[in-house]
Amino acid sequence: MIYRIVAVVSAVAIGLALAASGGARVIAGTHAPSPVVWMVVFLVAAAIVLVGMLDRRAPIFGAIFYRGRADVAAIALTFDDGPTEPYTSLVLDILRDSGVKATFFVIGQKVEQAPTVVRRIVEEGHEIGNHTFDHGVLPLRGPGHIRQTIGATSEIIARVAGVRPALFRAPHGWRNPWVDRVAREQGCEPVAWTLGVWDTDRPGADVICDRALKGLANGTVLLLHDGRGLDREADVSQLVEALPGLISGARRLGFRFTTLGAMLAEGRSR
Numbered sequence: 001m002i003y004r005i006v007a008v009v010s011a012v013a014i015g016l017a018l019a020a021s022g023g024a025r026v027i028a029g030t031h032a033p034s035p036v037v038w039m040v041v042f043l044v045a046a047a048i049v050l051v052g053m054l055d056r057r058a059p060i061f062g063a064i065f066y067r068g069r070a071d072v073a074a075i076a077l078t079f080d081d082g083p084t085e086p087y088t089s090l091v092l093d094i095l096r097d098s099g100v101k102a103t104f105f106v107i108g109q110k111v112e113q114a115p116t117v118v119r120r121i122v123e124e125g126h127e128i129g130n131h132t133f134d135h136g137v138l139p140l141r142g143p144g145h146i147r148q149t150i151g152a153t154s155e156i157i158a159r160v161a162g163v164r165p166a167l168f169r170a171p172h173g174w175r176n177p178w179v180d181r182v183a184r185e186q187g188c189e190p191v192a193w194t195l196g197v198w199d200t201d202r203p204g205a206d207v208i209c210d211r212a213l214k215g216l217a218n219g220t221v222l223l224l225h226d227g228r229g230l231d232r233e234a235d236v237s238q239l240v241e242a243l244p245g246l247i248s249g250a251r252r253l254g255f256r257f258t259t260l261g262a263m264l265a266e267g268r269s270r
Contacts, residue, residue: 147186
């Protein structure tokens with residue numbers, strides 16, 4: 001999908017460059033810049049747009065929260081793409097037994113399939129965030145679709161769990177100029193993450209734990225997954241196996257756990 005995004009943006013840039021070049025020749029004649037100049041200008045612009053779309057932390061479409069305070073030894077565990085059974089329930093068991101609160105970014109379709117699990121997330125004091133209705137790729141979609149997928153998911157969460165999400169995380173962290181604005185219109189603050197450990201690649205529980213512990217720092221927002229998009233057969237057993245050691249290891253390093261929303265509020269209160 002990332003190649004499709006690059007191809008579409010590049011094709012648009014080349015088309016605009018050719019149109020601008022032709023228009024300039026009509027207006028300025030032989031004094032117009034050469035087509036090569038227009039091509040370079042628009043391809044540079046396309047590169048900037050692609051960075052804004054694909055780099056979750058890029059401020060090109062507006063600043064986004066992805067890290068807490070550097071002077072506070074707190075980290076936030078976040079889980080994307082759930083609920084996925086039995087793994088989300090197993091994650092909740094570990095968090096309960098460890099006394100840790102976390103943030104779950106859930107997919108609307110999957111909320112409808114596992115409402116009891118979503119209610120448990122809320123009842124046990126965890127935070128719930130919006131992760132679109134179908135984990136669709138947003139950079140190539142317009143504001144109408146973005147509004148629909150975020151709004152529908154918030155409505156489903158409210159109906160199932162009795163709370164409306166206050167946070168939104170785009171699938172893959174990919175955005176366009178409308179995503180953040182529409183999310184805020186829907187009452188959700190867009191957020192990203194500091195550290196990902198590629199747990200969906202299933203590199204082994206020890207590798208997941210080791211990557212996380214080596215990357216932790218004050219204010220880290222850690223991206224983990226209790227699912228994999230809409231895949232109903234997603235195997236998240238390695239994350240479940242890694243989680244107890246990750247939690248105990250982080251505590252040995254001196255970190256406390258908080259929710260992403262609390263971290264965001266704490267950062268804004270400075």
